[in-house]
Amino acid sequence: MKRVYSSEDSMMAGHIKSILEAEGIPCLLKNQILSSAIGELPPHECWPETWVSNDQDYERATKIVTSVLSPAQHSSSPWHCDCGEEIEGQFTACWQCGHQRPDD
């Protein structure tokens, strides 16, 4: 399993899940019931998360999530990180290795 989305907004995590399932990607939500535990853990670790069940769906799922979240920013062109990952244009850092987008 891989996490494709995390937000403090549980409605949004559920929305992402619905969209992915409509695309035929099995997924599930985590941390839906942990809100009462906030105070014990760093808040971002309690955020609702959307996970894909199958790792092979991860790349397609992240592209769908990206397009859902940022429909107005598609003009940014993808870039390639040194580690070989192709990163969507609106991201300024590699999700794989954390490198910043090179200035060009």
Ligand SMILES: [Zn+2]
């Ligand atoms: Zn990288």
